[in-house]
Amino acid sequence: MKLPTDPADNLAALIRCPSVTPAEGGALTALEAMLAPLGFAVERPVFSQDATADVENLYARRSAEGPHLMFAGHTDVVPVGDEKAWTHPPFAAEIANGVMYGRGAVDMKGGIACFVAALARHVEATGGPKGSVSLLITGDEEGPAVNGSVKLLEWATARGERWDACLLGEPTNPDRLGDMIKVGRRGSLSGAVTVLGRQGHVAYPHLADNPMRGLMTLLDALHGPPFDAGTERFQPTNLEVTSVDVGNTAANVIPARATAAFNVRFNDTWSAESLQAEIHNRLDAASRRRKYRKGRTEPVEFELSWRESPSHVFLTHDEKLVGTLSRSVEAVTGVRPALSTSGGTSDARFIKDYCPVVEFGLVGRTMHMVDERVALTDLEMLTEIYRRFIGNWFGEQ
Structure with a gap:
């Protein structure tokens, strides 16, 4: 044969x-x-x-x-x-x-x-x-x-x-x-952060709470400072936002919620568990900032979720x-x-x-x-x- x-x-x-x-x-x-x-x-x-x-x-x-x-x-x-x-x-x-x-x-x-x-x-x-x-x-x-x-x-x-x-x-x-x-x-970790706001008319923003402002605040914290500088055999850990969605088709309506999905490719500085903890800590600290939320005193209300089975x-x-x-x-x-x-x-x-x-x-x-x-x-x-x-x-x- x-x-x-x-x-x-x-x-x-x-x-x-x-x-x-x-x-x-x-x-x-x-x-x-x-x-x-x-x-x-x-x-x-x-x-x-x-x-x-x-x-x-x-x-x-x-x-x-x-x-x-x-x-x-x-x-x-x-x-x-x-x-x-x-x-x-x-x-x-x-x-x-x-x-x-x-x-x-x-x-x-x-x-x-x-x-x-x-x-x-x-x-x-x-x-x-x-x-x-x-x-x-x-x-x-x-x-x-x-x-x-x-x-x-x-x-x-x-x-x-x-x-x-x-x-x-x-x-x-x-x-x-x-x-x-x-x-x-590298490891791969995917998640999503959702900010909860209050829907309203764009002409009356004081009666609403635009979740996009809170989301921008939280995403700032995910993008900096760098997670690490890389290691001997691995590139620096990198986070990329892969989608942003508010579920809103009306141009004159402030949405009630906004969600951003992200993926992190991480090196041996981190485990999936330690990286999840770092991201949650960053978001929790950022939720009290007012960079895009002038006049707001309450923290950003957010939910953090993870996709199953990260790659280690x-x-x-x-x-x-x-x-x-x-x-x-x-x-x-x-x-x-x-x-x-x-x-x-x-x-x-x-x-x-x-x-x-x-x-x-x-x-x-x-x-x-x-x-x-x-x-x-x-x-x-x-x-x-x-x-x-x-x-x-x-x-x-």
Whole structure:
């Protein structure tokens, strides 16, 4: 049986599956077909939760005596947007001038395609790694991430699975292959503050209490002073207001309430709990200020709420994992990759609780964009990086 050693062929098969979250779209079936000749035992559990779509996932293991390496990723993709704006159909995997086009090309069907090709080449050359390899692939990374990796990890652990390390194939490189390995992630905390005022006519402001004035006072306190100056491995903590809403369509009515939603990306100066306490203290102190509320003596009346399940900050210290991947990247690209904690969240935030995890994949410049695409030369280089990493991590090279 032919082994899936060509990353371009593997990627084309995956792109042609319209697996927009939460649809499986045939992508897991295509991946299972690639893994079959490599000796993987494949299971595809479906997870459910109230008010969310059912999601199919894949867990595959090739067992041998020795350490256990996990490769993690997702086959679900974001919607294509305006399909007419694409120069090549988003699910056709067309190649033009050495570049493959398609939704998921870099985020992150390309990473999966390369890892499968790398493992296939390793099996073809050596018979296989001196240990176990598993693939933990979700269909819910681009969605709410409720019925995906978090439940798949719990499911696998309950069945006795244990891992020594994980490579997550997200697109980590900003400009060229070899730029960056992600060795940690900032935490993410989302909340909303609502100011309660008193509705009235704009011509008679003394009879009302405009909640926007109080909200501006509170938002001032959230934006300054800075939460911190950053740490050795992390950027400074950053808070961004993401929406402001008063629910008011009338231009001559002072609204009764105003709500601002915000998100904080925080470093290892904070835990989610200590940051929540800091934000509440800032708002409580600011509620007694009168900068925008001349003549008011009572404090701003506000409510603070938090979204469930904040993402916690983490940093991977596993030298074998980080060092082996760094050396593999440099050997193929000639570039010493930066070890970074920048960017948004990923499923690494779940995996870190089970084993050390690092992230390395393709160049992410076109992810989520019209004409998402990847150079065929990058697919070959990433496959070679992964092949070297597999051999070196198992101590075979």
